[in-house]
Structure formats: structure tokens, C-alpha cells
Amino acid sequence: xxxxxxxxxxxRFLDFLETKQLRMTGQxxxxxxxxxxxxxxxxxxxxxxxxxxxxxxxxxxxVYRTLPLLTESGLVREMDFGKEYKFYDPNYADxxxxxxxxxxxxxxIVEFESARIAELENEIVHKLGFSVSSQQLQIxxxxxxxxxxxxxxxxx
Amino acid sequence: xxxxxxxxxxxRFLDFLETKQLRMTGQxxxxxxxxxxxxxxxxxxxxxxxxxxxxxxxxxxxVYRTLPLLTESGLVREMDFGKEYKFYDPNYADxxxxxxxxxxxxxxIVEFESARIAELENEIVHKLGFSVSSQQLQIxxxxxxxxxxxxxxxxx
DNA sequence: ATCAATGCAAATAATTTGCAAAAAG
DNA sequence: CTTTTTGCAAATTATTTGCATTGAT
Numbered sequence: 001x002x003x004x005x006x007x008x009x010x011x012r013f014l015d016f017l018e019t020k021q022l023r024m025t026g027q028x029x030x031x032x033x034x035x036x037x038x039x040x041x042x043x044x045x046x047x048x049x050x051x052x053x054x055x056x057x058x059x060x061x062x063v064y065r066t067l068p069l070l071t072e073s074g075l076v077r078e079m080d081f082g083k084e085y086k087f088y089d090p091n092y093a094d095x096x097x098x099x100x101x102x103x104x105x106x107x108x109i110v111e112f113e114s115a116r117i118a119e120l121e122n123e124i125v126h127k128l129g130f131s132v133s134s135q136q137l138q139i140x141x142x143x144x145x146x147x148x149x150x151x152x153x154x155x156x
Numbered sequence: 157x158x159x160x161x162x163x164x165x166x167x168r169f170l171d172f173l174e175t176k177q178l179r180m181t182g183q184x185x186x187x188x189x190x191x192x193x194x195x196x197x198x199x200x201x202x203x204x205x206x207x208x209x210x211x212x213x214x215x216x217x218x219v220y221r222t223l224p225l226l227t228e229s230g231l232v233r234e235m236d237f238g239k240e241y242k243f244y245d246p247n248y249a250d251x252x253x254x255x256x257x258x259x260x261x262x263x264x265i266v267e268f269e270s271a272r273i274a275e276l277e278n279e280i281v282h283k284l285g286f287s288v289s290s291q292q293l294q295i296x297x298x299x300x301x302x303x304x305x306x307x308x309x310x311x312x
Numbered sequence: 313a314t315c316a317a318t319g320c321a322a323a324t325a326a327t328t329t330g331c332a333a334a335a336a337g
Numbered sequence: 338c339t340t341t342t343t344g345c346a347a348a349t350t351a352t353t354t355g356c357a358t359t360g361a362t
Contacts, residue, residue: 006188052277068278071167078238080238082235099301101284101286104289109253110284110286114276116276117277120276121273121293123269123294124268128257128266128268129299130257130259130266130297130298130299130300131303132297133296133298134295135293135294135296136293136297137277137294138292138293139281139288139291140288141276141281141288141289141290142286142287143285144286147287
């Protein structure tokens with residue numbers, strides 16, 4: 001679960017930086033290492049905290065300046081689950097079409113994929129004269145515990 | 157296209173206010189009339205502007221205090237299309253399961269429904285041990301003009 | 313009369329930005 | 338050396354809130 005997840009994505013991001021002729025700094029490396037060593041969704045705030053465990057000099061500003069690079073590269077996706085802050089999802093490199101289901105009580109998030117849904121989307125969108133660039137499907141619902149016990153608030 | 161759209165939804169919202177024992181004021185009525193006389197998505201800012209055309213005394217604070225009532229009633233849905241402000245969609249009363257496709261250039265939005273996708277969602281989510289409360293599917297893509305002409309920026 | 317609703321202006325909070333200093337190439 | 342990147346602190350911006358006043362019931 002720790003340091004070697006997503007090494008492929010990390011490599012791709014380093015290429016991206018090189019192509020754009022951006023410099024490698026200690027702070028950037030700390031942030032990048034953090035992002036690509038988890039499969040969890042994270043907030044800007046969490047990324048700051050975690051990155052500082054690797055390099056205490058990482059500032060809030062640098063994290064906020066790195067996030068757009070990550071999303072621009074396509075290796076991380078910005079997600080809005082209706083909270084006041086955004087989440088970032090590092091799993092799009094491996095699973096470019098995955099969707100999310102979120103428990104309305106405990107906010108547990110489960111990812112899933114469906115080729116059939118993707119096909120239907122393409123079909124419908126084509127009929128409307130559009131073509132698909134990206135999609136996001138978010139379902140809010142009740143997790144198993146919530147259904148059975150009436151509550152499940154664990155907060156992540 | 158004008159004043160009598162969505163009278164059913166308006167009526168339902170007035171019932172909602174009554175049930176919650178909330179008072180009817182001139183400002184609220186101006187906001188409500190505005191919301192239920194359009195099928196367009198709108199922002200808080202647009203709602204303020206439009207409501208003031210009906211009643212110049214409508215304040216920003218009152219609009220922001222009315223919006224949660226509208227979403228709570230289920231007759232208007234808060235949508236996040238990745239902009240810095242939120243959009244509000246007054247079409248959920250008539251079409252509770254509709255989805256959105258947004259052109260990535262001109263930001264034109266088209267709504268569509270698919271019973272088949274809804275079924276598949278239910279099925280998958282059920283397998284994951286969840287049940288569905290609400291869902292939103294947003295597709296970003298290229299509209300017809302963008303595909304044919306390479307550009308279409310009209311900004312709404 | 314009573315209590316909810318309003319407008320105003322100040323507060324919040326996530327994110328962004330200007331700038332001088334530090335580090336990369 | 339030159340140019341990018343950084344941290345800091347101040348700025349920005351949508352939204353929220355405290356409070357004295359107004360208006361609905």
C-alpha cells in the first residue's frame with residue numbers, strides 16, 4: 001500500500017515536466033512522490049500535509065501551483081463531490097473511465113467501471129451531434145452499513 | 157419561453173414553504189417567480205440580477221439564503237461544472253434523472269435521459285452493496301460546430 | 313405583538329498572485 | 338549567469354453570517 005504504487009504514472013509525469021521544460025525541485029519531487037504513492041483521493045490540504053512529511057519546506061503555494069500541472073498532464077483528475085474543497089484522483093492513469101459512488105452518510109467512495117455505460121454514453125452523445133472528451137458519473141447513495149444500521153458516519 | 161413555465165414546480169415549492177412554516181415575502185416571491193419561469197441553468201449571480209428586475213430590493217444575502225431552500229425542496233439542483241461558481245438546474249422536477257453534456261469550447265449544455273443507463277447504474281451499485289439516492293452524469297465533449305469548424309466559442 | 317426575514321457590511325475560507333530571495337540548469 | 342521556482346503575505350472571490358431593522362402572520 002505504500003511507496004511503489006503508480007510508478008508508471010510518476011514516470012509519465014516526469015516526462016511531462018521535461019517536455020514542458022519545467023525544472024525538478026526538491027519540493028516538486030516531494031509532492032510528486034506523495035501523489036503517486038497513493039490510490040486514495042486527496043484534497044489540496046492533505047497533499048500539503050503529506051508532502052511536508054517528505055520535505056518540510058513545501059509551501060501551500062507550491063502545492064497549489066503544482067496541482068494544475070498534475071491535472072494538465074491528465075494523470076490526476078480534479079473531482080468535485082459538492083464539498084467546499086476539491087478532491088484529486090490519482091487513479092485516472094490506470095482507469096481512465098472509472099466512476100464513483102459516494103455514501104451520503106460516511107462519504108465512503110467506491111470506484112467502478114462499466115464498458116456498457118460508456119458505450120451507451122457514446123451512442124447517445126453521438127445522436128446529439130457531440131463527441132465525448134471525458135465523462136464523470138457520480139452516484140450518491142447508501143452504503144451497506146448505512147442501509148443495515150441506519151448510520152455509518154466514520155468520516156473517511 | 158417566458159412567464160408560465162414550470163408552474164407546477166412553483167406550486168410544489170410554495171407547498172414546501174408552507175409545510176416548513178416559512179413566510180412568503182415579496183423578495184422570496186420575486187426569486188421564486190424567476191426560478192420557475194426558466195428552464196435554463198443559472199448562477200447565483202444571474203438569479204440576483206433577474207430577481208431584481210422583478211423586485212429591486214432583493215439582496216444578495218436573500219438570494220443566497222433562498223437557494224438552499226430550493227435545493228432542499230428537491231425542485232432545483234445544484235450543479236458543479238468545474239467553474240468557480242455553481243449552477244442551478246430548475247429542470248429536475250420534470251426530469252429527475254436527466255444528464256448533461258457540455259461542449260468544452262462554447263460551454264453549450266444539452267440535457268438527455270437514458271433509462272438504460274439508469275438501470276445499469278442501479279444494477280452495478282447494488283452489486284457493490286449500495287443503493288442509489290441520486291446520480292449525476294456529466295459528459296464533456298465537442299459540439300457539432302466545434303467538430304466541423306474547429307471552434308465555436310459563443311459563451312452561452 | 314411576535315418572530316421570521318431582510319439588507320448591510322463584515323467575516324470566512326479555499327485558492328491565487330506579486331514580489332524579493334533562493335535554486336536549477 | 339539566466340530564468341524558473343519558491344515562500345511569504347496580501348489579494349481575490351464566492352458564499353456565509355451577525356445584527357439591527359422591517360415586515361408577515
